[in-house]
Amino acid sequence: MKIIVLLKRVPDTEAKILINSKGSGINEEGVKFIINTYDEYAIEEGLKLKETVGGDSTVTVVCMGVEESTEIIRTALAMGVDKGIHICDAALEKATPAVIATVLAKAIEDNGFDIIFCGKQGIDYDMAQTQAFLAEKLDIPQVNVIAEFKISEDNKKVFLLRRIEGADEKVEADLPVIISCAKGLNEPRYASLPGIMKAKKKEIKKLTLADLDSSGASEEKKSTIINWLPLPKSGECKIIEGEEPGEKAVELARLLREEAKVL
């Protein structure tokens, strides 16, 4: 079985994210980059599936991103992934999900695939679109935000639990399929040292747009970010004053609903 895992290099969850001086994006200075958190669940599920299915199954990570993405591909290889495909091309720097999907689709088709795992969203742009665009390009079904994964005996069908509001949705899908993974699906493994050593020798195939013969990247740009906005300063803790507990509670409920917008 050919298992594909999509990978993205994103700023660390703890990194300070500030707008750069040109106002054209974030200031990457001093920012640590990591494997997109949700992609780790995808890697783990891919590896688990390989262990379940056995045979000559392979797990291949496909990553589109800057030169330094090699580091996160190596991390995935250290966790046990067999092979890496790294698509790196300056022309892709500000690619939209549609373009990314076109490029990824080409690389994945060239490699061959039976199932694709990815994270439910990138924790940088938080768009959660690429998987759907990719599914459409590859003409395969998609199942998003899954928390449980099972495969049928004949490896042709998957049984999934997809997290929706306040419930789980049971989904059945035919292979090939693309599945986006959420927290709770599994506990991603820690790379062993022999794994890290072996990863140094595993293949990472580097591809540019020319290699992929992909017309996707020349597609017209369909959207543009016109403004980067910082968060309004949250500042200090707002201590809610009031005569009695009930009064404070009423005010808190109001603030949570109207100001924080979390109710």
Place this chain on the structure above:
Amino acid sequence: MTTEGIIILIALSAVLFAFVFIVYRLVKALRMGKSEDRFNNFGQRVKSILVYVVGQARVLSQPAGIGHFFIFWGFIFISLGTGEHILNMLIPSFSYEAFFGTGVAVTISFCQDILAFLVLGAIVVSLFRRFFLKPVRLESDDPKAGREAVFILGLIFVLILLMYGIKGIGIIQGKVDGSSAPVSNIAANLLRNNLIRINVVESVFVWVHHSLIFFFLLYIPFSKHIHILGAIPNIFFRNLGLPGTLTSMDFEDETADKFGISVLTDFSWKQLLDLYACTECGRCQAVCPAYLTDKPLSPYRMIHNLRGHFMDEMGSLLSDNDKEYTEKPIVPEVVSKDELWACTTCGACVQECPTFIEHVQKIVDLRRYFVLTEASFPPEVQPVFKNMEINYNPWSFGYADRANWAADLDIPLASDKKSFDILFWIGCAGSFDDRGKVIAKSVVKLLERAGVDFAILGTEEKCCGETARRMGNEYLAQTLIELNIEVLKGYEFNRILTICPHGFNSFRVDYPQAGYSKPVVHHSEFLLELVKAGKLPSGSTGNLKGVYHDACYLGRYNDIISEPRELVSGIDGVDLIELDRHGKRSFCCGAGGGRMWMEETIGEKINETRVNEILEKNVDQIFTACPFCMTMFEDGLKACGNENVKVKDIAELLLEASKESEKGKG
């Protein structure tokens, strides 16, 4: 040669042959272990033998050791007597008197007589302890261990009685000079009128005695008394470095598919020799914070079980043709995972062991295997490692926030200053923990007041790697250590100052292994230095009764015991009292060895145990010199429902006291 002589010659030859063969196998088995250089510093090693074998220094550090002292020396002199007797049977003309003169012979005989009597006393006391006092250290879940001890003590007891019998008869027969053997004289008096066929009785005594001796010789290697063979070499080959030292690992070989220790033959020969050296005295167990709080770990049991395993496997290990044989994994077959992770690496066991067994190194080596090779450890450990890898601290704080605590304090940065006297290493707790930050800030204020030329690394500082190392993640530890060395090498300074004993220890033992040696000073030493130099006031406070808790990595590991006490008791108004377990024999707070970041789900909580011990002393404050001890005690106090007793770092205390004293002046 007499018939007796021939029989004894044959028996002796057979026994010696068998004994040499057994010892040969034991030595050969050691050679199955990995190499380790313990042959350096010969003079120091000979000195160890004199102090710890001849002088029995560690044995005598506890009252029960006096018994051992007598048994040890009694055994030697009794053996001299037995040797003489046997040689005499072979060569009738042989005697010490004939060979070495009367003086020597009389001395030996006298010492033997007196010591053997003391041994009898020691045995009675030992049995009394074992059966009536039942000290913690003799607790064992292996019923064989206790039986064996009683059997051996009984054997020695019988041997000594027989020896007195033989000597007594010798006196009666005029073969032995009774004046130099007072106890034997008594035996002679008792026997004189009660024996009819004295010669027959004598030869029965002699043959029973010698048979038992031969039996004992062959029994030793298969019992806990193997330590008679193992202890002396183990003391000779002991770790002469600082007690906190761990072996370094080499990651150059990229084809290696295993790291750390999973089977017996992964141990070094010295680690295997440790197994022969254990006397099962249980001193390690009696001080182990894990054992004393009902965790499954007991250092004694671990060594006992490892030795049992070693002995069981020895046949297969030494066999040449058994190609099919695969070694059993130590964990979980011999040591459970819970035991492995229960250790706080406090080092109390190693410190107490009379034969210098290195328990902590073994535990770390076993952890190394699971962390590095299997990537298997308690689930809560994974985020700790990941945080250290990504953000260089065990908590999930962004590394760029490391110097946030110092934001408003205008503290000089190493990157601005380049050259300075003191590099103040803040550590992760000082940088991120709210309580730790207070310690860091207090020290900064004191340094400023004393006019110290210092700087901090700010966001260039990274986790020192100490925790990762003791949790078995040597790869991560080395990575962090190298990153830090890279930064440290860019600046010129004289000493590193730490507020955390773990970082302190790491700079003393871990960093030099990575090629970076720089004098390091803990803030308890440094602040005292400043007070003594008159750069800081010793301060005063209202009446305050407190205890100082010794952090393991400060007191036990690095011998910094008097400095914090001197600093604290120098403050006017402080009434410093001592805990029963203090100084080198302090009791761990429960945070070491990475336990700070693990769940403690089995048994009593170590921190609460220690807090309860402290609360019995009715103190106002607990003084600490380690941010982790502080966290553990604050948690422990809350859990005990005590809101009155406060935990203060000695720097906080000094700062408050110096303010107080100034107010007084004003």
Place this chain on the structure above:
Amino acid sequence: MNDILIFGEIRNGELKRVIKELVTAGRIVTEGTGGSIDAVLIGKGASDLSKNIAGLGIRKTFCVDDNLVEKYSTEGYAKVLSDLITDSGYGYIFFGATAMGRDLSPRVAARVDGVMFSDCVDLRFQDGRCIAKRPVYSGKLFVEIAPVGKIPVFITLRPNNLPPADSAAGETETEMRPSGVMEDMIRALATEIIPMAGGRPDITEAEVIIAGGRAMKDSESFEILGELADLLGGAVGASRAVVDAGYVPQSIQVGQTGKIVNPKLYIACGISGAIQHLAGMRTSKVIVAINKDSNAPIFERAHYGIVGDLFEVVPALTEEIRKLL
């Protein structure tokens, strides 16, 4: 391209409330383009439910209800929507940023070669195009994003950010429409919806966590937290102290050695906020601290704080929120 389409999500036989906010979004756009707002409802009971959005100024509501769209499938629903969009040439298509909306919208966008803006929180119309505001980097920043060229724009809108539309004049025409879905188009199908076991999500996945600390007296007292959690569809969490005390299971422990959580709302009740706890919940979007001790370190991390007894504050808060929802 001047008209807009809003998607009405049917879950458990009910129309999701966010549709009224989508109408508001639609109005922001149509005020600029001068076009009209249409709605589409797919699934069982679509035509009945269409009555719920009468009187909001919607021009036409398409109802699609046959056995192939009775259960949700990305492909089946995408077929319905893409056909409708191709037929009618909508410029903007709005969805709620719900599980279904986030799954469906990009698939349709891909199919009709559109562009999509996810999880938007605000909209404005300027220079002939709709500019959407959306959070990025887990909410650490926002961007304003705008379409380029004449293409269908798909927008998922986070619930509770725009006010629900008030009534407006005009008749709403209802049109039943065949799904056009064939059985073999559906390769992934939602077969069943299972309410969460025990009614509460796992704390690592919960969007709302009500956590109790040392101030909780016993396991029974956690019920007042549970009541609020259930009201908000959230989970109950705990600090190490109460887990150690045996009041609650370790599985709900938040912190360094427990679970690392990242909810939208974290209400810490009687939790002082030691580093080991903070390490587990620090990144929560909105942190509320309720604690008797005004010096508790948790207040330094919280966005909102109440100094008071949780046993008084929490029940009052539950009562008030019940009224609001």
